[in-house]
Amino acid sequence: MALEPTSTITGCMSRGDKDMYVVTVPSDAGGTVVEVRLRGQNEMAPRLELLDGDRNRIEYESGSKGAEIMSWAHVAAGTSIYVRVDQIHGVDEGYTLTLSSGPVAEPGEPNDTWETATPLTLGTPTQGIMSAVANNKDQIVDWYRFEATESGTVEVTADMTGEAAPKVEVLNGDRKRVKYNSAGRGARARFDVPVEPGTYYIRVSTGHALKPAGGEQVPPHLVKPYSITVTPQ
Structure with missing residues (x-):
């Protein structure tokens, strides 16, 4: 499922379930920082995984029951990352996934060569x-x-x-x-x-x-x- 870089979505998690989202950032030359927050409703012990465009893991976070976990990624202009939502214990309940984002202000980019x-x-x-x-x-x-x-x-x-x-x-x-x-x-x-x-x-x-x-x-x-x-x- 596609998400905007700044958005909030509610989902539902059950035993053995994993939800995957794709986030595509704007074409700002310096790239975009995407911040991700995940919290279950009550008993969910959240796990959050960020993957690059080739689906290689770039970050992993987990938390205790009822905890909110956070992560961030600096994403190249016009490209995508994947956000995978999971849990440690198998409970049936909803969760809230919140994304915020902003451009990296670097007027000199692109200057990689x-x-x-x-x-x-x-x-x-x-x-x-x-x-x-x-x-x-x-x-x-x-x-x-x-x-x-x-x-x-x-x-x-x-x-x-x-x-x-x-x-x-x-x-x-x-x-x-x-x-x-x-x-x-x-x-x-x-x-x-x-x-x-x-x-x-x-x-x-x-x-x-x-x-x-x-x-x-x-x-x-x-x-x-x-x-x-x-x-x-």
């Missing part, structure tokens, strides 16, 4: 979201480019948020590495890069694995963007 790199203005911070995304494994990498007009040095600063640990690679116009730097979770990577006149690319990724889905609250790296700045010295 050097061909689609987001242009940077020297000295001006640009914001991005570092996140694993269901149905698009490449979206966790962000590419940027800038133009050096003269020989010298630029300072590259990446201020990361949440659980993301910045890995920042600067490449020249031939996509050969010029400089690399990294830092810990939620930290700042800052380093100087020698440049000659021409185009340069910056590849930003994370050294700490992130999941496209999880339980309870949406994590900080999906709520607060990171920033990348290139400043001439």
Whole structure:
């Protein structure tokens, strides 16, 4: 059964029963965060499973009798996830499944490849979201480019948020590495890069694995963007 990304439905669960729903998100470039809540009427001990478009499990939650359980998923633009409702004990009763959703505000997307790199203005911070995304494994990498007009040095600063640990690679116009730097979770990577006149690319990724889905609250790296700045010295 198809559900809207923001919707509420009531269903009925019996022993051995499993209900499956498909949720398709809008084509917002940064993708959509879908939050899911499940609660039985009285004695149901709920189980909730989220699957990607290929029906691979990306999240699983369970709860005690009468509990409400929650999960979330960051879903790639215009794609679908599946929501499976189940229970631990075999009771016959209704449940309520509530979905809420919102776009991930990342105006630089799509910038998953050097061909689609987001242009940077020297000295001006640009914001991005570092996140694993269901149905698009490449979206966790962000590419940027800038133009050096003269020989010298630029300072590259990446201020990361949440659980993301910045890995920042600067490449020249031939996509050969010029400089690399990294830092810990939620930290700042800052380093100087020698440049000659021409185009340069910056590849930003994370050294700490992130999941496209999880339980309870949406994590900080999906709520607060990171920033990348290139400043001439």
